[in-house]
Amino acid sequence: MSDIRVLIIDDDFRVAGVHRDIVTGVRGFTALEPVRTAAEALCAVRADTPDLILADVYLPDGDGIEVVRSCGVDAFVLSAATDARTVRRAFRAGAxxxxxxxxxxxxxxxxxxxxxxxxxxxxxxAPLTQDQIDRAATAMRGAPDQASVSRSATERTILGALADGEASASEVAERSGISRATAQRHLTALASRGLVEISLRYGTTGRPEHRFRLADAAG
Structure with missing residues (x-):
């Protein structure tokens, strides 16, 4: 069976490179040359026929979710946007x-x-049975488990640290007494469940810093 061909769409070449390296490191996958814009993405889909695209939302010339909607290719959306409207729009588009x-x-x-x-x-x-369809859906989404339902002690500590106000992953790590990598991993998981919101702070030099704060519903 041939490798699954993946097209990465991200205007930050460093982020695209990181994602390309991750894809390349997974057995059975091949990363195509990343593209930076919606127009380049649509051209690459026609020329290279990827099996899967990894699309950022905010592109210099358009909206990555609209690329997902229009290209007719399986897709993941990868974005710092955590508002419910954007997430719903991504799933409606077919992500x-x-x-x-x-x-x-x-x-x-x-x-x-x-x-x-x-x-x-x-x-x-051959025609699929209902069981095969259900198994495929479960394989993609992952079966729910107890760990995803209840908050771990580390997550509770991190949420408590954010009760003191918005912070970077490093600041959360310092407040919580854990490593930055551990803080980053749990913050990302909490954000994916809508308990933490992410914003960007732009400084005078370098890349923007990700800032984390409690979502309104988190407590």
Whole structure:
């Protein structure tokens, strides 16, 4: 079976490079040359026929979700946007997954592994049974488990740290007495569940800093 071909759409070449390296590191996947704009993405879809696209929302010349809607290719949306309207719009456009930036490599690798199982379960040319369809949906979304339902002690500590106000991952780590990597991983998970919101703070130099704060519904 040939590798699953993945097109990455992101105007930040450094982020695109990181995501390309993650894709390349997952067995059975090949990363195509990343593109930066909606126009380049549509051209690449026609020319390179990817099996899966990883699309940022905010592109210099348009909206990544509209690219997902119009290209007719399986897609994940990867974005720092955590507002419910954007997430709903991504799923209405046909996105199979929505990953909140920044995320660690294991998060994307896990979604790619799920996608490979999903494709395999839906590869049979014969009519599918309801059981096969349900299994494919479960493979893509992941079966719910107790760990995802209840908040871990670390997550409770992080939410308590954010009760003191907006903070970066490093500041949350310092307040909580954990490593920055651990704080970043749990903050990303909390954001994906709508308990934490992410914003960007632009400084005078370098990349913008991600800032985290409690969502209104988190308590």
């Amino acid at each position: 199979l997954a929505y990953l909140v930036k920044p995320f660690d490599a294991r998060t994307l690798a896990d979604r790619l592994d799920r996608y490979a199982r999903y494709r395999n379960l839906l590869s049979d040319a």
